[in-house]
Amino acid sequence: MELLEEHRCFEGWQQRWRHDSTALNCAMTFSIFLPPTPGTTPPPVLYWLSGLTCTDENFTTKANAQRVASELGIVLVMPDTSPRGADVANDDGYDLGQGAGFYLNATQQPWAAHFRMYDYIRDELPALIQDKFNVSERCAISGHSMGGHGALMLALKNPGKYVSASAFAPIVNPCRVPWGQKAFTAYLGEDQSTWPQWDSCALLHHLDTEHATPMLIDQGDSDQFLADQLQPAVFAEIARQKDWPLTLRIQPGYDHSYFFIASFIEDHLRFHAQHLLK
Numbered sequence: 166m167e168l169l170e171e172h173r174c175f176e177g178w179q180q181r182w183r184h185d186s187t188a189l190n191c192a193m194t195f196s197i198f199l200p201p202t203p204g205t206t207p208p209p210v211l212y213w214l215s216g217l218t219c220t221d222e223n224f225t226t227k228a229n230a231q232r233v234a235s236e237l238g239i240v241l242v243m244p245d246t247s248p249r250g251a252d253v254a255n256d257d258g259y260d261l262g263q264g265a266g267f268y269l270n271a272t273q274q275p276w277a278a279h280f281r282m283y284d285y286i287r288d289e290l291p292a293l294i295q296d297k298f299n300v301s302e303r304c305a306i307s308g309h310s311m312g313g314h315g316a317l318m319l320a321l322k323n324p325g326k327y328v329s330a331s332a333f334a335p336i337v338n339p340c341r342v343p344w345g346q347k348a349f350t351a352y353l354g355e356d357q358s359t360w361p362q363w364d365s366c367a368l369l370h371h372l373d374t375e376h377a378t379p380m381l382i383d384q385g386d387s388d389q390f391l392a393d394q395l396q397p398a399v400f401a402e403i404a405r406q407k408d409w410p411l412t413l414r415i416q417p418g419y420d421h422s423y424f425f426i427a428s429f430i431e432d433h434l435r436f437h438a439q440h441l442l443k
């Protein structure tokens with residue numbers, strides 16, 4: 166593992182690392198914020214999954230999450246959004262290939278050799294973080310847009326792994342919207358019977374509410390992608406029918422940008438802290 170950057174930040178450390186990923190079969194970078202640790206208790210971790218076109222650096226530099234993470238004593242881990250490199254398959258579109266991994270395991274060529282973001286985020290990266298940093302096993306997950314899909318989907322597929330999950334403007338029903346249909350056709354193939362296992366609405370529909378993961382979603386009502394790609398109300402209606410612990414907040418005037426994320430990230434960190442610091 167190679168340290169690429171390190172900065173003092175709100176009495177903690179902001180670092181950027183490169184490592185060789187077995188799951189993705191390529192070198193990967195991730196960013197991590199390490200809060201000050203005054204006591205002996207290792208801090209819990211919040212995984213942040215970014216959206217289309219992003220790297221580990223967008224959230225790090227634009228969301229302004231470190232001040233509150235420092236106050237609360239939460240480690241932030243920001244992975245990249247896909248495998249990368251000259252040997253890794255790509256596409257000319259911003260919504261497929263490098264920068265658009267959709268947090269699933271691809272089964273189709275030419276993607277299957279590297280595009281296993283689900284295994285990377287669920288297993289490989291947490292094992293690495295546990296091994297190399299002083300952190301507790303308690304973790305939560307959050308993300309934006311494609312990363313919101315990743316955060317909700319990972320939490321729903323792994324009950325008990327994440328103590329809480331949250332999302333900004335998530336793609337909740339990728340099987341039914343253009344971004345998801347394009348990506349799932351490429352990564353998973355034309356046979357749509359394999360798609361619902363990666364779709365938060367489909368997953369939630371079949372889950373038992375008894376051991377439900379608490380969830381928070383924020384959605385701007387001036388988001389240009391709301392009607393065609395996001396539709397969080399579809400997810401909220403399934404949650405309502407099942408009495409699933411979801412809060413969906415519609416934020417007037419906010420769009421899809423990091424200005425929206427920066428405006429509400431403090432609420433998300435405090436929401437996760439309620440569950441992480443129990």
Ligand SMILES: CC(=O)Oc1ccc2c(C)cc(=O)oc2c1
Pocket residue numbers: 215216217218219223309310311312390421422423
């Ligand atoms: C830095 C930034 O603005 O990130 C950003 C912009 C647009 C999008 C879109 C359209 C989709 C998505 O999944 O993420 C995303 C992230």
